[in-house]
Amino acid sequence: DAKTTQPTSMDCAEGRAANLPCNHSTISGNEYVYWYRQIHSQGPQYIIHGLKNNETNEMASLIITEDRKSSTLILPHATLRDTAVYYCIVRSHSGSARQLTFGSGTQLTVLP
């Protein structure tokens, strides 16, 4: 699976959009971009994933650049409960029972 690079930490004001970047310059054509988050002392939680088109669900939006070498997770209206470590993971769907490889992630702190 391709390696990802994320900023170590970010702050965001409550109610504002949180934009979390991820670089995955070595991504291959069959690899998807997945985002998970981990609230302190809990298991990780799936947020969203995409291949090349932008995606949106009830939690977030995912913007993937045209060359697919980077992406941005957008939380449109951050709340205090969104404070967590956000992990950007690249993986292929083939053999979808494969494990996830977690990098260091981005610690997002939503400030009141």
Next chain:
Amino acid sequence: GAVVSQHPSRVICKSGTSVKIECRSLDFQATTMFWYRQFPKQSLMLMATSNEGSKATYEQGVEKDKFLINHASLTLSTLTVASAHPEDSSFYICSAPRVGGPNNEQFFGPGTRLTVL
């Protein structure tokens, strides 16, 4: 949605004790489950892959005789930390992929905090 549970959520034990952690997929079957370990302020590290009906596969550096894995059924995997020592204190998390699901996502348990005195 799919849920993965873990039991216990927290355990404190004396050095030399064996500790068993259960991981259950509650509304789907999982032929494969994963066990991760997370030390404070670090990321999740894969320890082993639990396979229903066959032996677990371990990541490099993980002692199979110390971290015993049994995938007893399609909804249950157990991790036993044999003769636990203080350095085994960590947050243990299991996950189960729902193969063929709409997002090919993995569902994670809430984790088990192990403290070895």
